[in-house]
Amino acid sequence: MQFQISILRGLIYGAVDHGADLNELCRRVGVTPEQLNNGEEMVDWQPDPSRDFWTNAVEMTRDPLLGLHLGVHESAANNFGLLGMLARSCRTVGEAVRTICQYNETISTVVKYGFEYEGDYAIFTMQPVTLWEQYNESSARQAAEISLSSFCQAFRSLTFNRAIPVRVEIKYSEREKNEYERVLRAPVVFGASRNALVMRRRDMDLELTSHDESLRNVFESLLTAKRTMMREKTGLVYRIRQLLVEEFRGQIPTIEEISSQLSMTPRTLQRKLAEQGTSFRTVSLQFRKDLAEQLFKAGTARKQRVASMLGYADADTLRRAIKASGAV
Incomplete structure (x- = not known):
């Protein structure tokens, strides 16, 4: 973000x-x-x-x-x-x-x-x-x-x-x-x-x-170029991680749901990720590990709420999953 x-x-x-x-x-x-x-x-x-x-x-x-x-x-x-x-x-x-x-x-x-x-x-x-x-x-x-x-x-x-x-x-x-x-x-x-x-x-x-219509046209042209550049720079994996935070609140959606947000078919998304040597499953699992690590280290989020948000039964289960992944 x-x-x-x-x-x-x-x-x-x-x-x-x-x-x-x-x-x-x-x-x-x-x-x-x-x-x-x-x-x-x-x-x-x-x-x-x-x-x-x-x-x-x-x-x-x-x-x-x-x-x-x-x-x-x-x-x-x-x-x-x-x-x-x-x-x-x-x-x-x-x-x-x-x-x-x-x-x-x-x-x-x-x-x-x-x-x-x-x-x-x-x-x-x-x-x-x-x-x-x-x-x-x-x-x-x-x-x-x-x-x-x-x-x-x-x-x-x-x-x-x-x-x-x-x-x-x-x-x-x-x-x-x-x-x-x-x-x-x-x-x-x-x-x-x-x-x-x-x-x-x-x-x-x-x-x-x-x-000011003339300035509006100039500024809109500059903003359109900036948005295009940002999307190209961030890459597909970064955009997926952003969507997981912004649209899905940390929960992992289906590949059909995430591909729809990216305006592509599931098959196209799978192909593009494969070309980058990864998969939606890999990206989503790594995201979950990274997110949990960040929130636990922050110390201000209630661990039980974080665990529930990420789909775990309780904070101990989440902690074990993080340790097993090697994230901490």
Whole structure:
């Protein structure tokens, strides 16, 4: 799983403005201030609590609602880099949202954006991958809340305050509801089934003040090229492992299910993997071993939940399987 370094840069600069020390925060997260200048570069995400941005930033700023507050910080406007510029150059709110979803993978594979209509409402969802929630729900929650907050801010600023959510849905437990509603400027429902901005369907046709068709064409061409390059670079095995995390929550699907996600037949998938000297069974078993090793070493996931998620009866059975595989 990966995310774009421009996102980390915006988060770090925002946290610094809230009281964190730049050099110390960079040291804890495992980057140098100079690395933050490579905005479009992708970096790997690992379930390592000691290097988790949100864990360290909340501690250093002493702000338990840091994600909510950073969403309205000026640094958040540039977190998406090239994709953010493409979205702002779109004609309407709806077009911008669909563009974010379309090019999601170019900025992050640890937060998934979705968009759909439900009657008179438009639903814009933002969901950290389940494995993130499994190992550190408080960190995943901060990521979801900065997304909710920053998009509320962007919609307001780019539509003369006309695109305002009917309500904001947050899947986590309630806390400081008055502060959430002050920042988000909308009713908030906690304990929901999703993290979502519920908008009026008609508001999706509101034009953005930043619309520029010529820039939109340029940015879309660049993003399309970047997405193609990323897919070619990552390779088939990496894409399968990504899908196992993002779409199947760590469970191993059938080869028919995974090949459908890759837009190919099972036979074609088997042939392509054989050409690389491997098989779907080998890839999936190695993935399961690697995932279990990472989560157990992280120390923040409950071992029983991890075992259940990976299809084992209990944590002891999973531990024995890991040892037998030589993974630890």
